[in-house]
Amino acid sequence: xxxxxxxxxxxxxxxxxxxxxxxxxxxxxxxxxxxxxxxxxxxxxxxxxxxxxxxxxxxxxxxxxxxxxxxxxxxxxxxxxxxxxxxxxxxxxxxxxxxxxxxxxxxxxxxxxxxxxxxxxxxxxxxxxxxxxxxxxxxxxxxxxxxxxxxxxxxxxxxxxxxxxxxxxxxx
Numbered sequence: 001x002x003x004x005x006x007x008x009x010x011x012x013x014x015x016x017x018x019x020x021x022x023x024x025x026x027x028x029x030x031x032x033x034x035x036x037x038x039x040x041x042x043x044x045x046x047x048x049x050x051x052x053x054x055x056x057x058x059x060x061x062x063x064x065x066x067x068x069x070x071x072x073x074x075x076x077x078x079x080x081x082x083x084x085x086x087x088x089x090x091x092x093x094x095x096x097x098x099x100x101x102x103x104x105x106x107x108x109x110x111x112x113x114x115x116x117x118x119x120x121x122x123x124x125x126x127x128x129x130x131x132x133x134x135x136x137x138x139x140x141x142x143x144x145x146x147x148x149x150x151x152x153x154x155x156x157x158x159x160x161x162x163x164x165x166x167x168x169x170x171x172x
Contacts, residue, residue, distance in 0.1 A: 020088030020099055026129035027087075027150030031080035033125060039072040089148055091159065094166065096136065098148050110146050112166045114138040120156045132156040136163070 046068035053059045082102055090097040098108045119135040126132055126149075133149040134156045151159070 020090055020097075023084065023087055023089075023150030024129075024131050024152045024155070026131050026152075028080050028084035030125050030129045030131060030150075031083055032076060035076050035080055039076060043068060043072055084150070087150065091162075096146070096148070096159075096163070098146055108146050110136050110138060112163050113170055115163060115167060118160045118163055120153075120160050122153065134159055 043065070046065045050059070050061070050064040053064070054061060086102050086105075087100045089099070094113070095109055095111045098106075098110070100106050115136050115138055117137050119133075119137070121133045121135060122131075130153050131150055132153045133147055134151055135145055135147045137145045148156075
């Protein structure tokens, strides 16, 4: 039985396009708090409508607020977990890949040579959960910045320094 020789390559194997690093677990908690804060005005509006209709004896109690509350709880529990699971990143030697999206998937690759400046941002909620957003700004006007939320604060700062040192090596 004659076997063909195995193909060998002098170049290193390409990076695995599927191997994404998950975001910090606290990102899911921050998303849950954000979803809860968004749901509160809707719940208040449902209660007001129900009170108005109850005064006129048009509907029994809980007909509006009950389903709205049930939907809000389902959204608060499910959507943040799905959004967290749909995000990830891959840091290569000379690029950052950011994947996000539930319905509309986005897979963005930013070569470090195109980066003009880098931000690490935290709002009050992010500070509370110890997470940050790393934003890479590139030349151009369409998609000129790529944000990677949900990183641990220290990791975001380390990634910024790693990218910054790569840029310095390229410009020298």
